[in-house]
Amino acid sequence: xxxxxxxxxxxxxxxxxxxxxxxxxxxxxxxxxxxxxxxxxxxxxxxxxxxxxxxxxxxxxxxxxxxxxxxxxxxxxxxxxxxxxxxxxxxxxxxxxxxxxxxxxxxxxxxx
Amino acid sequence: xxxxxxxxxxxxxxxxxxxxxxxxxxxxxxxxxxxxxxxxxxxxxxxxxxxxxxxxxxxxxxxxxxxxxxxxxxxxxxxxxxxxxxxxxxxxxxxxxxxxxxxxxxxxxxxx
Numbered sequence: 001x002x003x004x005x006x007x008x009x010x011x012x013x014x015x016x017x018x019x020x021x022x023x024x025x026x027x028x029x030x031x032x033x034x035x036x037x038x039x040x041x042x043x044x045x046x047x048x049x050x051x052x053x054x055x056x057x058x059x060x061x062x063x064x065x066x067x068x069x070x071x072x073x074x075x076x077x078x079x080x081x082x083x084x085x086x087x088x089x090x091x092x093x094x095x096x097x098x099x100x101x102x103x104x105x106x107x108x109x110x111x112x
Numbered sequence: 113x114x115x116x117x118x119x120x121x122x123x124x125x126x127x128x129x130x131x132x133x134x135x136x137x138x139x140x141x142x143x144x145x146x147x148x149x150x151x152x153x154x155x156x157x158x159x160x161x162x163x164x165x166x167x168x169x170x171x172x173x174x175x176x177x178x179x180x181x182x183x184x185x186x187x188x189x190x191x192x193x194x195x196x197x198x199x200x201x202x203x204x205x206x207x208x209x210x211x212x213x214x215x216x217x218x219x220x221x222x223x224x
Contacts, residue, residue, distance in 0.1 A: 032211045034211070034213070036215075042217070043116075043202065043215040043216060043217045043218060044155070044202070044215045045215070046212075046213065046214075049211070089154065089155060093211065098143075098206065098208065098209070098210065098211055099145065099157060099160055099168050100213065101157070102147075102154055102155040102157075103154065104153070104154035105154050105155075
C-alpha cells in the first residue's frame with residue numbers, strides 16, 4: 001500500500017518568514033495530493049490540492065509543488081502569519097480507491 | 113448546506129466497555145470514512161463505507177467495526193475498549209466517486 005513520509009514534524013518560524021513542508025510517497029500510481037490544515041481543537045480542512053498532471057499550484061500565499069519522478073511534493077507558505085499556526089497534513093491517493101493516505105503531520109508555529 | 117455531523121463530541125468510557133460513534137455525511141455523499149487520530153500516529157485509516165458496503169479497510173483489529181445505513185449515516189463500534197483506544201475519531205464524507213473529503217469535528221474518546 002501507499003506510504004507517505006512527512007518532514008519536519010515541527011516547524012517554528014518568525015512572522016513574515018516562509019515555511020516549507022515536504023512529503024514523499026511510495027506508490028507511483030498515486031495521482032492526487034491534498035493538503036489539510038488542522039487548527040487546535042478543530043477538524044482538518046482542505047487548503048490546497050494538486051493532481052499529477054500539474055507541477056505547481058498557487059493560491060495566494062500558499063503553493064504546492066510536485067515532482068513525480070522523485071515522488072515528492074511540498075507545501076510552501078510565504079509571509080507567514082500567526083493564524084497560520086496549525087498542524088498540516090499531506091496526503092496521497094490514487095484513482096483506484098480515492099482513499100488518501102496521510103503523513104504524520106507538521107506542527108507549524110508562527111511567532112509574532 | 114450542512115456539514116459532516118459527528119456525535120457525541122466527547123465520551124469517557126471504562127476499559128472493557130464498548131462504544132458506538134455516529135457520523136452523518138453531507139447530503140448526497142454516499143461515502144463515509146473513519147480515521148483514528150492520535151498525537152504519535154497522525155491520521156490512521158479505519159474503514160470506508162460506500163452505499164452500505166464496506167469498500168476499504170485499514171489495519172485495525174476486529175474490535176473496530178462499522179456499518180452504514182440506507183440514508184448514508186454511519187456508525188463505528190469499538191468493543192472491549194483498551195486504554196490505547198483513547199483518541200480523536202474523525203469521519204470524512206465524500207461522494208465516493210471522485211476526490212474530495214470533508215471531515216467532521218470528531219468524537220474525543222477517553223478510555224479510563
